[in-house]
Amino acid sequence: MEAHTTPLPGAAAPAPRTRAVESTATWRRRDRIGLALCWAAGILLCLIAFGLVAYMAVRGVQYLKLDLLTTRPLSDLDQSKTGGFLDPIIGTVILTVVGTLLALPLGVATAVWITEYARPSWLARAVESGVEMVAGTPSIVLAIFGLLLFSESVFSFLSFTAQGGAVFGRSFFTAGAMMSLIALPLVFGSTREALQSIPGHVREASYALGKTKAATIRRVLLPTARPGIATGTALGMGRIAGDTAIVVILLGATLQLQSAGDTPGLSTLKGTGSTLTSYVYNNSPAGEGNAPEKAYAAAFVLLLIVIALNFAIDLLSNKRKAPTWSG
Amino acid sequence: MTDRRVELLLGALASVVLLLIVGMVIFVFTKAWPSFANNGLKWFGPGGNVDDQLIDIFNSPANPANYVYKLRAYPLIYGTAITTIGAVVIGLTFALLSAIFIVEFAPPRLRAVLEPVVRLLAAVPSVIYGLIGILVLVPFIGNDLITAEQKKSVAFVVQLSGSSLLVAVVILTVMITPIMIAIIVDALRSVPRSWTEGASALGVNRWRVIWTISVRAARPAIIAAAVLATARALGEAIMLSMVSGSVGFAPNPLDGLTFLFEPTRPLAATIVDNAEGLSVKPFGQTIYAFAAVLLVSSLLLSLSGWAAKQPLKRYGVRA
Secondary structure, eight states: OHHHHSOOTTSOOOOOOOOOOOOGGGSOHHHHHHHHHHHHHHHHHHHHHHHHHHHHHHHHHHHOOHHHHHSOOOOOSSGGGSOOOHHHHHHHHHHHHHHHHHHHHHHHHHHHIIIIIOOSHHHHHHHHHHHHHHHHSOHHHHHHHHHHHHTSGGGGGGSOBOTTSOBOOOSHHHHHHHHHHHHHHHHHHHHHHHHHTSOHHHHHHHHHTTOOHHHHIIIIIHHHTHHHHHHHHHHHHHHHHHOOHHHHHHSBTOSSOBOOSSSTTHHHHHSBBOOHHHHHHHHSTTSSSOOHHHHHHHHHHHHHHHHHHHHHHHHHHHHTOOOOOOO | OHHHHHHHHHHHHHHHHHHHHHHHHHHHHHHHHHHHHHHGGGGGSOOSOHHHHHHHHHTOOSSGGGOOOOOOOHHHHHHHHHHHHHHHHHHHHHHHHHHHIIIIISOHHHHHHHHHHHHHHHHSOHHHHHHHIIIIIHHHIIIIISOHHHHHHTTTTOOOOSOSHHHHHHHHHHHHHHHHHHHHHHHHHTSOHHHHHHHHHTTOOHHHHIIIIIHHHTHHHHHHHHHHHHHHHHHOOHHHHHHSBOOOOOOOGGGTTHHHHOOBOOHHHHHHHTGGGGGSHHHHHHHHHHHHHHHHHHHHHHHHHHHHHHHHHHTTOOO
């Protein structure tokens, strides 16, 4: 089957598969109704997507001003004085970076261990279902679990500690740690997929040259799996940038970045802040700010980020497919 | 020598994930236990106004012996179930039809547009869907669709503002459908070509081929898609807290069409709305009890998703 569809190297590209054109006039009515429903569903899907993007674009262009991007948010009753959303943009970037930096090594290590070692097998199976469970856990549950966990005094170095010794538990560190759990299954999944698609004889060739298993992983397998890892990471970054529940609960969702401690850099990470998602939430009628224009503008920026990430995923997964091992 | 160490290191990192999930289940359940223990099975039953009960719990006396725990969470559970089931049922039908369209009937140019569109819709953050819901759909329904009589007919129990079950289900459907479409498209594509070609050779028309052969072969993947979408819908908190009305009310199907316009509030949205009170001990324990219910439901879902994938492996089809 497959052999016919893969062109031999150097051979001319096969003619595109042609479909026999079939008139639907001879179909039974039930079949024609089914076909019509399919068309309706497909067109509705397009309409929803274009409606959504067009609406957000119109609102975004209408309300987005350059100074919104460069001024810090302030709390004021007068909407013209509440500033822009510089801090939430920085917050989104910091949180995405922290989450990705934690999820990437953990996800890749887990995937490598599952595909290359997986001993003892009961542990491997347990880890696999564990990752699956993380993927199925609602982010709101992760958020309040994180709050419970990081309010323990053992983790006081990660966040702000109040006078009485109560650990606040909310910071970029703690939110990033929980965000990494959201990205983890995606990184894990695509890394494993990439590793599994590398045929066994590639590993054997490497062993035959006297490389150890560890060296094979580092020099042969991981570089080959890089496009897969990158795709998974980009997917994970999209999920982190788009998640709201964890930000609202674990980042404090304060208007401005508030640092804790004196060490520059570290203090920001230990402090609280907000991201674009929580800014949109707080400025929607459901939140405290209630400034729909700003919510629209921020949502438009967020949508652009997501579209850019989507585009990156397309490039990553299409451009350089894994090398063909056969032939 | 280093080889052995690498294996141990990687294995340890992998076990961290496992430890985290086990820790999460234990942590959440220990924290939630007092709420379940004090209410027994009645926790899940109806009785009284759940919002008033939550306020009572929040205001319970400082003395641990006098903590108030009384809670009848039925309206919240009912709200979760009805929004989830509504969205998954509508979404699954729609996703199946769209997937068939993309795989079989769409003209190549339209298909080239549709596939990125599906991926884009799947990636749009839920807060953007919520924003559109609360700023566009809710005012539209509140001002134009709900009649004054409908508002009056239920005014003694609940106010109709437009934030309603209808908006919640519609937006939730738009959110979860793309995930299902992506999975079903993959599954329909991986049905062995010889099966469908065999049917075509017998003179069966294209619709019958895809409906009786491909869709049937992809049934496990369709179930898996529904399971994944259900998990997403169950856990959606922010969007639902924005558009569902945030009233602990169980919409009553006996109200006829008005039923669709009645507000509700699922479990996940309840957690977000009440996160401020987590530091009040009995209240926090009640909130963690909601989380525990969500956690158990998602564990059960993962389990059924795993079970649904098993028959696929027999055909060598990957979901």
